[in-house]
Amino acid sequence: MPARSELFDAYALQGRDSTRVRMNFVSSADGAVTLGGRSGALGGVTDRALMQVLRAMADVVLVGAGTVRAEGYGDLRVRAEDVEWRRAHGLEDQPALAVVSGGLHLDPGDPVFAEAVRRPVVVTTDAAANARGALFEPVATVLACGLEVVDLGMVLEAFARRGWTQVLCEGGPHLFGALLADGLVDEVCVTVAPRFVGGDAGRIVQGAAEGDRRFALAGVVTDDEGFAFLRYTAG
Numbered sequence: 001m002p003a004r005s006e007l008f009d010a011y012a013l014q015g016r017d018s019t020r021v022r023m024n025f026v027s028s029a030d031g032a033v034t035l036g037g038r039s040g041a042l043g044g045v046t047d048r049a050l051m052q053v054l055r056a057m058a059d060v061v062l063v064g065a066g067t068v069r070a071e072g073y074g075d076l077r078v079r080a081e082d083v084e085w086r087r088a089h090g091l092e093d094q095p096a097l098a099v100v101s102g103g104l105h106l107d108p109g110d111p112v113f114a115e116a117v118r119r120p121v122v123v124t125t126d127a128a129a130n131a132r133g134a135l136f137e138p139v140a141t142v143l144a145c146g147l148e149v150v151d152l153g154m155v156l157e158a159f160a161r162r163g164w165t166q167v168l169c170e171g172g173p174h175l176f177g178a179l180l181a182d183g184l185v186d187e188v189c190v191t192v193a194p195r196f197v198g199g200d201a202g203r204i205v206q207g208a209a210e211g212d213r214r215f216a217l218a219g220v221v222t223d224d225e226g227f228a229f230l231r232y233t234a235g
């Protein structure tokens, strides 16, 4: 397994001044985004270590409500050694968490709120914030960006005003599709698991119209379990 320091080096950020959206996904070698309905079953030891490293570098972890509902996002706390790394780099001890939901049909009692180490942000529309935002005020900050549809560009601007420029998006596929369609993705980290699962699992991008969006291969790391960790950067 690559050392953590090797992962920090391989995924080092160029700077923190401008907004940068980094996606992180795991996929089987035949393109499945889940095994048994969850992504965790596809991953491995290095994948989990990389997820921690990427979280350690992030100002905010962004996820879609579908991922929260499917994966049961609980406490995302980074470990003590990563807190040290963050302090040394002038960051808050823990990254923030932001959940995107158009309809706000989330449970305010969900572990994503109840176990949060920092008060999470729920990103939604003006319409949903007016209708259901008050339910979440005790457990999260409601951020309305867009009248009837979440405007993801507006979301990133709102993050930047909070000083959150390094955005780690952990999915899911529909949120990835929306960010990609809006031209807002700077980097894609894909773990390719040495598994061929078949079935009818979806791909890591859903909902975006077909397009020849070219990214450059910026890095490849492998481990002794046969996983490949690919890093792509936009334009």
Ligand SMILES: NC(=O)c1ccc[n+]([C@@H]2O[C@H](COP(=O)([O-])OP(=O)(O)OC[C@H]3O[C@@H](n4cnc5c(N)ncnc54)[C@H](OP(=O)(O)O)[C@@H]3O)[C@@H](O)[C@H]2O)c1
Pocket: 024, 025, 026, 027, 032, 033, 034, 037, 038, 039, 063, 064, 065, 066, 067, 068, 070, 071, 100, 101, 102, 103, 104, 105, 106, 149, 150, 152, 170, 171, 172, 173, 174, 175, 176, 178, 179, 206
């Ligand atoms: N392999 C991996 O690395 C990986 C990573 C993440 C997730 N997954 C898997 O992906 C599956 C979930 O897929 P998914 O596509 O449903 O996940 P998703 O993108 O996290 O969730 C979709 C939901 O998020 C909200 N959302 C996403 N984009 C939005 C936008 N642009 N504007 C407004 N709301 C938006 C909506 O919530 P509301 O319905 O509340 O309006 C939408 O229904 C799960 O099985 C999960 O395990 C795999």
